[in-house]
Amino acid sequence: MARALINVPPKAKRGEVIEIKTLISHEIESGFRPDSVGKLVPRDIITLFVATYNGQEIFRADLHPAIAANPFISFFTVATESGKIEFKWTGDNGFSQTETAAITVE
Amino acid sequence: MTGRRVAASPCRVSCRVLSRAFVLAALVIANSFTSGAEIPLAQRQSGYEFMTRETRAMQDDDTTNPGMLWVLDGEALWSRKAGEAGKSCADCHGDAPANMKGVAARYPAFNAARNRPINLEQRVNLCRTEQQKAAPLAFESKDMLALTAFIGRQSRGMPIADPMNDRTRPFIEAGRDMFFRRQGQINLSCAQCHDDNWGGKLAGVPIPQGHATGYPLYRLEWQAMGSLQRRLRNCLTGMRAESFPLGADDYVDLEIFLMWRARGMPVETPAVRP
Numbered sequence: 001m002a003r004a005l006i007n008v009p010p011k012a013k014r015g016e017v018i019e020i021k022t023l024i025s026h027e028i029e030s031g032f033r034p035d036s037v038g039k040l041v042p043r044d045i046i047t048l049f050v051a052t053y054n055g056q057e058i059f060r061a062d063l064h065p066a067i068a069a070n071p072f073i074s075f076f077t078v079a080t081e082s083g084k085i086e087f088k089w090t091g092d093n094g095f096s097q098t099e100t101a102a103i104t105v106e
Numbered sequence: 107m108t109g110r111r112v113a114a115s116p117c118r119v120s121c122r123v124l125s126r127a128f129v130l131a132a133l134v135i136a137n138s139f140t141s142g143a144e145i146p147l148a149q150r151q152s153g154y155e156f157m158t159r160e161t162r163a164m165q166d167d168d169t170t171n172p173g174m175l176w177v178l179d180g181e182a183l184w185s186r187k188a189g190e191a192g193k194s195c196a197d198c199h200g201d202a203p204a205n206m207k208g209v210a211a212r213y214p215a216f217n218a219a220r221n222r223p224i225n226l227e228q229r230v231n232l233c234r235t236e237q238q239k240a241a242p243l244a245f246e247s248k249d250m251l252a253l254t255a256f257i258g259r260q261s262r263g264m265p266i267a268d269p270m271n272d273r274t275r276p277f278i279e280a281g282r283d284m285f286f287r288r289q290g291q292i293n294l295s296c297a298q299c300h301d302d303n304w305g306g307k308l309a310g311v312p313i314p315q316g317h318a319t320g321y322p323l324y325r326l327e328w329q330a331m332g333s334l335q336r337r338l339r340n341c342l343t344g345m346r347a348e349s350f351p352l353g354a355d356d357y358v359d360l361e362i363f364l365m366w367r368a369r370g371m372p373v374e375t376p377a378v379r380p
Contacts, residue, residue: 003179005169005174005178006169007169007170021167021169023172023174023175025172028329068329069330070175072164
């Protein structure tokens with residue numbers, strides 16, 4: 001499983017705009033690079049990132065081969081209720097990883 | 107971030123090489139008239155000072171610093187049993203945050219058995235072969251970078267220890283000789299960039315003072331973690347000089363000289379550099 005770093009504020013006021021930061025370890029092989037004998041290294045990238053807040057989708061991004069390795073994705077959302085924010089990365093070769101973070105809204 | 111997959115046309119490449127060679131040639135000419143002087147202690151600056159605000163912010167926050175991905179891997183490796191002895195690092199050294207604090211700040215350090223200084227990577231491999239009875243880790247392998255990043259992280263913020271003593275002196279001197287020696291097809295020394303022209307630009311990129319305070323570090327151009335020796339190999343290649351095999355004594359001499367040169371500056375591991 002890939003390492004991921006998630007930064008969600010543990011506490012927020014209702015209606016507050018919060019920043020969420022995610023970082024995941026992934027080689028992101030573009031598919032355009034030749035190896036030492038000149039053969040193209042097959043593409044291996046993350047293609048989709050989705051964040052859900054208590055089951056409701058709040059952010060989605062399609063990723064393409066020009067993304068750097070270990071992609072960092074940051075976005076803003078409104079803290080509406082306490083619960084779980086779930087992050088899911090999916091990619092080539094069956095790559096799939098889910099991480100969750102808890103938030104308390106007062 | 108784009109360095110890895112720049113798809114330039116052949117003309118573009120040759121133009122770039124030419125312009126870079128021209129800049130270097132200009133540097134060499136400029137320097138043949140000035141005498142190399144070491145940077146006064148109070149004027150030393152970490153490479154951090156030469157970075158953009160965005161890259162600094164990336165390094166400062168542990169949840170955005172990609173080097174932390176390696177640190178977390180290293181933390182897992184620290185307590186994983188390895189080798190025929192079935193021992194983990196933690197079995198001997200215990201709790202890393204308590205017991206490894208300050209260790210990376212005093213490496214390379216003199217090793218009596220080898221009768222010369224060894225760097226942190228070599229120390230890890232000594233532990234592996236002698237204590238754990240395991241195969242040594244390859245230099246620049248993911249596990250080696252993870253372990254050294256994790257050990258280095260325990261010293262973050264601590265001053266780099268002055269490595270100078272009677273036993274290390276000849277090796278530091280050897281490293282210093284290499285630092286001031288002109289080499290490669292461009293006939294350039296480390297000092298000509300990092301002592302005489304720091305703060306200037308080389309191919310549009312700021313030239314830092316070359317203090318190795320944050321290794322292993324995450325370099326955006328590499329899109330990965332790398333050790334100080336990878337950085338040194340990079341510089342030597344840029345000077346069109348022959349680089350040494352990873353782990354060579356020449357590199358370790360240069361490393362210990364660089365630590366002496368950066369003595370007292372805070373450890374930044376895992377640093378982020380462009």
